[in-house]
Amino acid sequence: MYDVPFVATPEVVVRRMLQLAGVKPGEVVYDLGSGDGRIVIIAAELGARAIGVEIRKDLYEQSMARIKDRGLADRATIINASFYDVDISNADVVTMYLLTSVNERLKPKLERELRPATRIVTHDFEIPGWRPAVVEEIYEDWRSHKLYLYKIPGREVPIPAAAKVEDNWLAQVVELIDGRRSIEEIAEKLGTTTRRVREAVEQLKKLGAVSEVKILR
Ligand SMILES: C[S@@+](CC[C@H](N)C(=O)[O-])C[C@H]1O[C@@H](n2cnc3c(N)ncnc32)[C@H](O)[C@@H]1O
Incomplete structure (x- = not known):
């Protein structure tokens, strides 16, 4: 029913994704398909304004509860919608842990909406046809994770x-x-x-x- 199942990015990998993207306090970070909200929460803890987009109602509710429990509601939120339908044009950073086929489908939207110099970090799946600025492999619990950093040209x-x-x-x-x-x-x-x-x-x-x-x- 959904484009991608829920699989969480391990916390060390989340931290590296946000570090690779160079997230700074006050910047706007979107996580497309935000799952349990971990990327949004960690980005907000780093001082960013973080927005998750999650289609599953249960995960939306769970992640909003976690945001409130941590006292981050002033700078973190989740939108319960499909990421194809949410305007992300005010992003400074976009994170994604989806699938190559879904990245391909999202590509025209990213190209249309994101401003020059916006950074995008994807976990494990590349954006076909885009040239990454950095590709990195990191290990966690014997599992390897590939990270791709892109920057919107212009x-x-x-x-x-x-x-x-x-x-x-x-x-x-x-x-x-x-x-x-x-x-x-x-x-x-x-x-x-x-x-x-x-x-x-x-x-x-x-x-x-x-x-x-x-x-x-
Ligand atoms: C692999 S998980 C990644 C979760 C989180 N970003 C992380 O890295 O830990 C992908 C998430 O995308 C959500 N998802 C799938 N299709 C979606 C869509 N069209 N719009 C919004 N969320 C979607 C799934 O429900 C799932 O929670």
Whole structure:
């Protein structure tokens, strides 16, 4: 009835997946097919805003209860739905432990919705036709697990406009906007997340200090 049965990723492997993806506090992490919610819970414990999508009602209820028990309800949640139907365009990181055939079916959605520089980590099953940035094998209890890290290609380049800004943080961001640097590069220079810079750029657009954000694929 479901695309993939429930098989849990061991905790050490979950931690390595999130580490490979470089999850940072404040980033938005989606686990597609979230099972008992372990990836969501560990990501939230690392300070991320974590969202699981789980089609099975029993697993949805179980994982929501675990989230509440751990006091993580302010930054972790599970959506009881099919992952094909959930908008994931605000993701910074997506994790998946599905099947190659399901990854193949999800591929057009990932390509359509995810922004440049979004990281995707899959456990054991690759995304056919995508070139991974990292492939890693790790061992746990004599079992080997393969992890694939992908990054959505392309650049988001904010274009400067004339208006001046007062706010200190926004001024730091605007100083680095030159119509060539990408949001990712600006985040790197400022030692922060692309998410925070993207939010600043949105504010700068409203203030008239950025005219548009060009997406270069
Ligand atoms: C292999 S388990 C992975 C669980 C968890 N992500 C982990 O790594 O421990 C896959 C999960 O995907 C769920 N699932 C299968 N098809 C789905 C769909 N179309 N939408 C949402 N969840 C689905 C299953 O119920 C199962 O819990």
